[in-house]
Each structure stands twice: as structure tokens, then as C-alpha cells.
Amino acid sequence: MEFHFLGTGSGVPAIERNVSAMAIRFLQQKGTQWLFDCGEATQHQLLHSPITLTKIDRIFITHLHGDHIFGLPGLMGSRSFQGALSPLVIYGPKGLAEFIEASLAVSKTHLRYPYEVIELEEGFMFETEHLSVEALALNHVTPSFAFKLTEKDKPGTLDIKKLEAYNIPKGPHYQSLKEGKTITLEDGRTINGHEFVGPKKNGRVVVIAGDTRPTKEMIKFSREADILIHEATFRSDKADHAVQFGHSTTLEAASLAKEAKVKTLLLTHISSRYTGEEEAFLNEAKTIFENTHLAHDLMVYTLSS
Amino acid sequence: MEFHFLGTGSGVPAIERNVSAMAIRFLQQKGTQWLFDCGEATQHQLLHSPITLTKIDRIFITHLHGDHIFGLPGLMGSRSFQGALSPLVIYGPKGLAEFIEASLAVSKTHLRYPYEVIELEEGFMFETEHLSVEALALNHVTPSFAFKLTEKDKPGTLDIKKLEAYNIPKGPHYQSLKEGKTITLEDGRTINGHEFVGPKKNGRVVVIAGDTRPTKEMIKFSREADILIHEATFRSDKADHAVQFGHSTTLEAASLAKEAKVKTLLLTHISSRYTGEEEAFLNEAKTIFENTHLAHDLMVYTLSS
Ligand SMILES: [Zn+2]
Ligand SMILES: [Zn+2]
Numbered sequence: 001m002e003f004h005f006l007g008t009g010s011g012v013p014a015i016e017r018n019v020s021a022m023a024i025r026f027l028q029q030k031g032t033q034w035l036f037d038c039g040e041a042t043q044h045q046l047l048h049s050p051i052t053l054t055k056i057d058r059i060f061i062t063h064l065h066g067d068h069i070f071g072l073p074g075l076m077g078s079r080s081f082q083g084a085l086s087p088l089v090i091y092g093p094k095g096l097a098e099f100i101e102a103s104l105a106v107s108k109t110h111l112r113y114p115y116e117v118i119e120l121e122e123g124f125m126f127e128t129e130h131l132s133v134e135a136l137a138l139n140h141v142t143p144s145f146a147f148k149l150t151e152k153d154k155p156g157t158l159d160i161k162k163l164e165a166y167n168i169p170k171g172p173h174y175q176s177l178k179e180g181k182t183i184t185l186e187d188g189r190t191i192n193g194h195e196f197v198g199p200k201k202n203g204r205v206v207v208i209a210g211d212t213r214p215t216k217e218m219i220k221f222s223r224e225a226d227i228l229i230h231e232a233t234f235r236s237d238k239a240d241h242a243v244q245f246g247h248s249t250t251l252e253a254a255s256l257a258k259e260a261k262v263k264t265l266l267l268t269h270i271s272s273r274y275t276g277e278e279e280a281f282l283n284e285a286k287t288i289f290e291n292t293h294l295a296h297d298l299m300v301y302t303l304s305s
Numbered sequence: 306m307e308f309h310f311l312g313t314g315s316g317v318p319a320i321e322r323n324v325s326a327m328a329i330r331f332l333q334q335k336g337t338q339w340l341f342d343c344g345e346a347t348q349h350q351l352l353h354s355p356i357t358l359t360k361i362d363r364i365f366i367t368h369l370h371g372d373h374i375f376g377l378p379g380l381m382g383s384r385s386f387q388g389a390l391s392p393l394v395i396y397g398p399k400g401l402a403e404f405i406e407a408s409l410a411v412s413k414t415h416l417r418y419p420y421e422v423i424e425l426e427e428g429f430m431f432e433t434e435h436l437s438v439e440a441l442a443l444n445h446v447t448p449s450f451a452f453k454l455t456e457k458d459k460p461g462t463l464d465i466k467k468l469e470a471y472n473i474p475k476g477p478h479y480q481s482l483k484e485g486k487t488i489t490l491e492d493g494r495t496i497n498g499h500e501f502v503g504p505k506k507n508g509r510v511v512v513i514a515g516d517t518r519p520t521k522e523m524i525k526f527s528r529e530a531d532i533l534i535h536e537a538t539f540r541s542d543k544a545d546h547a548v549q550f551g552h553s554t555t556l557e558a559a560s561l562a563k564e565a566k567v568k569t570l571l572l573t574h575i576s577s578r579y580t581g582e583e584e585a586f587l588n589e590a591k592t593i594f595e596n597t598h599l600a601h602d603l604m605v606y607t608l609s610s
Contacts, residue, residue: 012383015352019379040379041346047320066412070379074324074345077371078317095411102407106400107371108447142413 001026001206003229003301005268006045010211010233010247011067013041014272017297019067022208022229022268023051024149026130028305035059036147036208042071043078048298054084061092062210063144064099073103080111088115091124091135093143120145131203136221138212141246145210148221151203155179159196166191204303207262211269213242214252222260227303229295230256231269235284238271250281254288264303268295306331306511306608308534310573310600311350315516315538315552316372318346319577322602324372327513327534327573328356329454331435333610340364341452341513347376348383353603359389366397367515368449369404378408385416393420396429396440398448425450436508441526443517446551450515453526456508460484464501471496509608512567516574518547519557527565532608534600535561536574540589543576555586559593569608573600 002025009017019039023046026032033056035042046053053075061069072090079088090096097117104111118124124135131149138144158178168191173183177193184190205225209218212231222228233247242249248256250267257265267285274281282294293301307330314322324344328351331337338361340347351358358380366374377395384393395401402422409416423429429440436454443449463483473496478488482498489495510530514523517536527533538552547554553561555572562570572590579586587599598606 012386013346013349013352013379018349040376041318041349044318044323044346044349047318064411064413066379066382066408066414069412070375070408071345074318074371074375081317099407099411102404103371103375106369106404107374108369109371 001204001303001305003227003266003303004049004051005295005297005299005301006042006049006051007037007039008268008270008295008297008299009067010231010269010271012272013039013067014275016275017270017272018042018045019070020062020269021045021071022295023049023056024206025051028130031055032057037062037068037210038071038075039067040070040074043075045297046075053079054082054086057086057088059088059090059092060147060208061090061096062138062146062208063140063142064093064095065142065211068210069096069099072100073107073109076100076104076111076115077107077109080109080113083112085113088113090115090117091120091147092117093145094119134221136217138210138218139215139246140211140213144212144246146212146218146221147208148225149206149208151205153203154201156198156200159198162196168196204305206303211247213246214248214256219256219260222256222262225260225262227264227266227301228257228260228262229266229268232267232281232285233269233271235274235281250285251288254285254292257289257292263291265289265292266295266301267292270294306509306610308532308571308606308608309354309356310602310604310606311347311354311356312342312344313573313575313600313602313604314372315536315574315576317577318344319580321580322575322577323347323350324375325367325574326350326376327600328354328361329511330356333435336360337362342367342373342515343376343380344372345375345379348380350602351380358384359387359391362391362393364393364395364397365452365513366395366401367443367451367513368445368447369398369400370447370516373515374401374404377405378412378414381405381409381416381420382412382414385414385418388417390418393418395420395422396425397422398450399424439526441522443515443523444520444551445516445518449517449551451517451523451526452513453530454511454513456510458508459506461503461505464503467501473501509610511608516552518551519553519561524561524565527561527567530565530567532569532571532606533562533565533567534571534573537572537586537590538574538576540579540586555590556593559590559597562594562597568596570594570597571600571606572597575599 004023006021007018020037021042180193285292309328311326312323325342326347537558590597
């Protein structure tokens with residue numbers, strides 16, 4: 001799973017950090033790509049990224065602030081212009097459909113692919129072949145959501161060498177053994193598949209949060225996640241700003257990661273006031289949660305399988 | 306008058322050319338700045354330009370296609386975030402107000418300055434202290450307009466050396482002479498101001514066209530303009546595309562400039578298919594109208610006074 005950070009700033013674009021967007025490329029699923037938030041000029045950032053607009057088939061919008069949605073109409077139009085015919089599904093808070101419809105209608109943007117907007121409610125979830133996706137309501141100045149992606153557990157691999165050592169001949173019963181069934185061979189032996197299958201692989205968990213104050217529910221929601229992508233708009237010296245505008249500080253995000261016992265914390269949505277102070281910014285978070293990374297525009301973080 | 310080309314491409318953003326936007330800086334009017342069209346990431350282009358967002362007080366939208374308007378909500382929000390309190394007036398085709406209102410409302414963008422949207426009709430015009438502005442309907446696949454800016458004529462300058470040669474003492478009557486009045490000096494001489502004032506300076510004329518097929522009305526509207534900024538989406542080899550999508554070719558734009566007897570033609574809205582062929586593109590136009598320039602992103606063209 002690759003995380004492509006396209007915009008890691010907050011509020012307004014700056015030369016160093018564009019407004020919010022992040023894409024996930026699922027390496028083992030035919031290159032499926034999902035986009036999280038779509039601030040203005042997200043499609044411009046894609047021109048500098050290996051993410052292919054036509055391959056994005058789901059877009060998740062955490063909340064409706066301009067720095068998270070104003071790139072959507074243009075990106076949707078360009079996806080069509082670039083030849084995409086595959087359906088696009090867009091998830092986001094109530095009001096998103098109206099914004100998209102008004103923007104496309106006024107601009108007479110004709111899309112050659114079908115799209116659907118699914119407006120979120122607390123408890124929203126769905127499943128794909130490989131993943132389940134859940135939404136959690138956050139605490140921002142406008143409705144804002146986190147998304148949890150949970151990979152389905154993968155069955156353990158069949159231990160071919162052990163099978164050979166037991167002189168169990170190759171054949172269609174390998175599939176039954178892999179599924180943990182018990183079979184009877186021609187020579188009369190009874191074989192229990194469980195003894196020849198390695199431990200199942202637990203699916204990985206990734207949580208991507210929108211703008212928010214830290215919340216208890218997020219600690220529970222992020223419990224033991226492999227990756228938590230969380231905003232840290234301010235350093236702790238601006239804790240009052242974080243409260244006033246519904247954001248989190250470095251220390252608050254790191255504390256949440258620690259309490260939730262996540263494996264890796266990726267900080268994003270950084271105020272442009274901290275340009276040039278990235279090291280101090282990151283170190284502040286690390287005083288609480290060591291395995292923290294500070295995202296930057298066009299950074300790619302890979303979660304190996 | 307400085308012309309700052311912010312986006313000179315067509316349809317979708319490319320690395321070399323962003324979607325449409327151009328700013329004029331009026332050097333002699335306290336740095337007043339007007340913006341023409343506002344494609345996505347226009348505010349990003351401003352980060353690389355001397356144009357100051359907070360000083361833009363009028364925005365002209367030629368037509369409502371996405372590549373001309375999708376940067377507007379974000380730019381309006383950032384203008385407020387950067388501290389602008391001065392009013393903003395936005396001119397454009399019917400439907401513009403709805404797009405702006407929907408975008409600002411859904412995103413809960415609060416502006417600290419007042420703004421007004423004036424929807425254009427054929428024959429629209431207004432005057433400022435220094436300029437008159439007229440709109441002309443064009444011929445595109447959606448309502449599209451050209452804007453003509455005509456500077457007011459400036460009175461000639463008072464010839465101080467000649468006044469001194471005639472031994473006319475300095476004093477408040479200089480102002481009367483400058484205005485062409487006749488005065489009587491203390492020594493009894495009668496002096497006619499017209500004899501001491503140089504010829505009046507004709508106001509310059511600038512025409513900025515939106516996407517369009519060439520039209521007869523545009524020839525008349527652009528007559529003897531100092532600057533004509535016109536689209537040339539295609540070269541003449543794609544003349545059929547130009548007809549189909551309501552655009553102009555190099556040769557069509559150059560012919561219009563020639564027939565209208567403009568002084569300078571600036572071509573913009575160039576299809577990304579011509580990346581790397583700029584010289585041939587420009588030369589094609591020059592075969593018909595020699596004083597043609599090809600705009601590029603962040604190009605500044607100065608019309609000296
Ligand atoms: Zn934000
Ligand atoms: Zn256009």
C-alpha cells in the first residue's frame with residue numbers, strides 16, 4: 001500500500017505545501033487508487049505524481065471546507081477529458097452532492113463516466129473484495145469524518161515442502177488442504193489441512209482523519225492501526241488556536257497515537273507558519289510518540305505487505 | 306499597464322500551461338489590479354507573480370467553463386484569509402452568482418470583505434475614474450464575452466519652459482492655463498492656455514476576448530486597439546476542431562487582428578498538443594499579422610504609456 005501525499009498544508013495553498021489531498025495506491029489490487037480529500041490544484045499535483053487520475057475510482061472527502069473540496073469539479077472534468085469511462089464513487093458529508101452538481105452544471109462539464117455521491121452518516125461502512133471501510137464522525141467546526149480501511153485477513157500459505165516431505169502427491173486436494181479441510185488420500189491416509197497451512201495473515205488497518213480536535217472516539221477507532229494519518233495544524237505553542245479552529249497540535253496528535261497504540265503516525269495539514277521549522281515540529285511530536293513522520297507534498301510512504 | 310499571464314493553456318491544466326487567468330496591473334492608478342478569468346490554481350500562480358491577491362478589486366469572467374472559473378471560490382477565500390477588507394466586484398455571464406454562492410455556502414467560506422456579482426448582458430458597460438469598460442458577446446459553445454478597456458484621454462502637459470520664456474510668473478493660474486482657460490496677468494497681458502498646453506494624449510484601448518470563433522462584431526469591437534488578447538486554441542491544421550468546439554486557430558486570430566488593424570496581438574489559451582512547437586505556432590500567426598506574441602505562463606507584457 002502506497003500513500004501519496006499530494007497536499008499537506010492547511011487552509012490556503014503555499015508554495016511549499018498545497019491544500020489537502022492524499023492518494024492510496026493498492027499495489028496488489030491491479031493498481032486501484034483511492035483519493036482522500038481534493039483541495040484546489042490536486043489535479044495539478046497529480047501531474048508530478050505516479051498516481052493516474054483515470055485509475056482513481058473512489059474519492060473520500062473528510063469535510064466540506066474549501067481546502068478539501070475545491071479541486072473536485074476540475075479533477076472530475078479532467079478525469080473524463082483523459083478518457084476515463086469507469087464509474088467514480090465519491091463519499092463525503094451532506095452537501096457534497098449539491099456542490100458537485102452545481103459546479104458541473106454551471107460549467108457545463110459533461111462527464112463520459114457515471115458517478116455517484118454517497119453522503120456520510122455516523123456508522124457508515126461498506127466492503128470491497130479486499131477491504132472494509134468505516135467512517136467515524138470527528139470534532140471540527142463543520143461535520144468532519146475519519147475513515148478506517150481494514151484489509152481482510154489473508155489465509156495462510158500452504159507448506160508445499162512439508163507436503164512433499166510427507167509424500168503427499170500433488171493434485172486438486174491441495175486446494176482443499178489450503179482451505180483447512182481434512183481429506184483422505186488414495187493410500188488411505190487421512191490428512192488435516194490445518195497441519196499444512198501457515199498462520200493466517202491479519203489484514204492491515206489504516207486510519208485517515210479529517211480536520212479535528214482529538215477525541216476519545218478516535219482513540220478507540222484507531223486502536224492498534226498500522227498507520228494513522230492525522231492532522232497537526234499547529235505546534236503546542238498555538239494550542240489555543242487549535243481549540244478555537246477545531247484542530248489538533250503536534251502533541252495532541254502524538255498523544256492520540258500513543259493512547260491508541262498505533263504503529264506509525266503520519267502528520268499532515270501543517271500550517272504554513274512552520275515553513276523552515278519542520279525538524280522542530282516533528283521532534284515535538286516525537287517526544288510523545290517516537291514513530292512519527294511528517295508528511296510533505298509528493299512524499300510517498302510505503303506500507304510493505 | 307502590465308499584463309500578467311497566469312494561465313495560458315486550454316481545457317485542462319498541463320505542467321507547461323495552467324488553465325486561463327490573466328491580471329492587469331495599472332501602474333498609474335495606485336497599483337490597481339484586475340483579473341480576467343480564474344481557472345483552477347490561479348491563486349497558486351499568483352504565488353509566483355508580483356500580483357497581490359488583496360489588491361485585485363475586479364474580476365472579469367469571460368465564460369463559465371470550468372477552466373475559466375474553478376479557481377474562483379478558493380481565490381476569494383484566500384483573499385479574505387490574507388486580510389483584504391476592500392470590496393470585490395465580479396463580472397461574468399448569468400449563472401456565475403449561483404456558482405459562487407453555492408461554493409462559498411457549502412464550504413462555509415466566510416469572507417471579511419463585501420463582494421458583488423454583476424451578470425453580463427450584451428451592451429454591458431461601466432466607467433471608472435480612468436477607464437471605460439464594455440462587454441461584447443462572442444460565439445462559443447456557451448455564452449462568452451470580450452471586454453474592451455478604453456482609457457480616458459489625458460489632457461496635454463503644460464509647457465513650463467515656454468511659460469518661463471514668456472516671463473509668465475508661477476502661481477495658481479498655472480492650473481487654469483493647464484485646463485486651457487484664458488487668464489489676465491497682473492501686468493495686463495492676456496494669456497490663452499491652449500497655446501501653452503501640448504496635445505492631449507489619446508487613451509489606450511485593450512481588448513481581452515474569451516473563448517470564441519472569430520466574429521465580425523469582434524473586428525469592429527477591436528478596431529485599432531493597442532492590444533488584442535485573443536485565444537488561439539489550435540493551429541490551422543485543426544481548423545475543424547476549432548469549428549467543432551467553438552474556438553479559433555492561429556490564422557483566424559491573426560486575420561481578425563489584421564482586419565481590425567490592432568497594434569499588437571497576444572495569443573493565449575493554447576492547446577497542450579503544441580507543447581514544444583511554440584515557434585512554429587507563433588510563426589503561423591505571423592504570416593498574417595507580424596506583431597503577434599505568444600503568451601506563456603507568468604509572462605509579463607508591458608504597454609508603456
Ligand atoms: Zn483543512
Ligand atoms: Zn477555455
